[in-house]
Amino acid sequence: MALDPDKKTEVVLLACGSFNPITNMHLRLFELAKDYLHETGKYKVIKGIISPVGDAYKKKGLISADHRVTMAKLATNNSDWVEVDDWESSQSEWLETVKLLCGSDVLESFGIPNLWKLEDITEIMQDYGLVCISRAGNSTQKFIYESDILWKYKNNIHLVEEWITNDISSTKIRRALRRGQSIRYLVPDVVRAYIEKNDLYSAESEDRNAGVILAPLQKNATGSKN
Numbered sequence: 001m002a003l004d005p006d007k008k009t010e011v012v013l014l015a016c017g018s019f020n021p022i023t024n025m026h027l028r029l030f031e032l033a034k035d036y037l038h039e040t041g042k043y044k045v046i047k048g049i050i051s052p053v054g055d056a057y058k059k060k061g062l063i064s065a066d067h068r069v070t071m072a073k074l075a076t077n078n079s080d081w082v083e084v085d086d087w088e089s090s091q092s093e094w095l096e097t098v099k100l101l102c103g104s105d106v107l108e109s110f111g112i113p114n115l116w117k118l119e120d121i122t123e124i125m126q127d128y129g130l131v132c133i134s135r136a137g138n139s140t141q142k143f144i145y146e147s148d149i150l151w152k153y154k155n156n157i158h159l160v161e162e163w164i165t166n167d168i169s170s171t172k173i174r175r176a177l178r179r180g181q182s183i184r185y186l187v188p189d190v191v192r193a194y195i196e197k198n199d200l201y202s203a204e205s206e207d208r209n210a211g212v213i214l215a216p217l218q219k220n221a222t223g224s225k226n
C-alpha cells in the first residue's frame with residue numbers, strides 16, 4: 001500500500017531535566033516545539049511529557065523529587081496536551097535518557113567528556129531525533145558544526161530559534177528566592193504558592209549534594225558507565 005504523502009508523523013515530545021522548580025520557560029519549550037513542528041507541515045504533536053529526574057541524580061541544590069513532581073503537576077494541570085510522568089523520578093537509581101526535547105545547554109552537554117554514553121546519544125539521534133530550543137546566548141548551530149556526532153545526525157536535529165528570548169532558568173528562580181525577591185510571572189502562580197507554603201528553597205537547600213560528583217560522571221568513575 002502506498003504511503004499517504006499528506007499523512008503527518010505523530011510526535012510525542014519528552015522533556016527531561018531537574019525542574020527544580022518548573023518555570024514558565026519550561027512550559028514555553030513545549031509550545032515553541034509544537035508550533036515549530038506543525039509549521040513544517042510534516043508532524044502532528046499529540047502529547048508532551050515532563051519527566052523530572054530522580055533524587056539519585058544528586059545535582060547540587062536538587063530538592064526532593066516529590067516536591068519537584070508535585071510542582072510540575074500543578075503547573076500542567078490546565079494543559080490539555082502536556083503531562084507529568086513520575087516514573088523516572090521514582091526510580092532509586094539515576095537513569096539514562098533516551099529521547100528528548102531540550103534546551104541547547106543540554107545539547108551542548110553532549111560534548112562534555114564522559115557525561116553521556118556515546119551509544120545513548122547515537123540512539124537518541126538516530127532512532128528518535130531531537131527538538132532543541134536555543135537559549136539566549138548559545139550558538140547552537142556552531143556547536144553542531146563542531147561536533148562530529150551531532151553533524152552526522154544533523155538532519156534529525158530540529159533547531160528552534162527562540163525569537164522572543166526569555167532567559168528564565170531554575171537556577172535564577174532559586175537565587176531570587178534566596179534573596180527574598182519576587183518570582184511572580186516567572187513560574188505559574190500555583191507553583192509559586194506551593195514553594196512559599198512549603199518553604200522549599202533556601203541557602204540550606206542549595207547546599208544539598210554540594211561536593212557530590214553528578215551521577216553520570218560518578219557512574220563513569222566506578223566503571224559501570226561507558
Ligand SMILES: Nc1ncnc2c1ncn2[C@@H]1O[C@H](COP(=O)(O)OP(=O)(O)OP(=O)(O)O)[C@@H](O)[C@H]1O
Pocket residue numbers: 015016017018019020023025026029101102103104105106133134135136166167168169170171172
Ligand atoms: N530559558 C530556556 N530556554 C531554552 N531552554 C530552556 C530554558 N530553561 C530551561 N530550558 C531547558 O529545559 C530543560 C529542563 O531544564 P532544567 O530542569 O535543567 O532547568 P534549567 O532552568 O535549565 O535549570 P538550571 O538553571 O538549574 O540549569 C532542559 O532541556 C533545559 O535546556
Ligand SMILES: O=C(O)c1ccc[n+]([C@@H]2O[C@H](COP(=O)([O-])O)[C@@H](O)[C@H]2O)c1
Pocket residue numbers: 016017018019052053057059095096097098106115116117120216
Ligand atoms: O542519559 C544520559 O547519559 C544523561 C547524561 C547527563 C544528563 N542527562 C539528563 O539530562 C538532564 C539534565 O538536567 P539538568 O537539570 O542537569 O540540566 C537530566 O534529566 C539528566 O538525567 C542524561
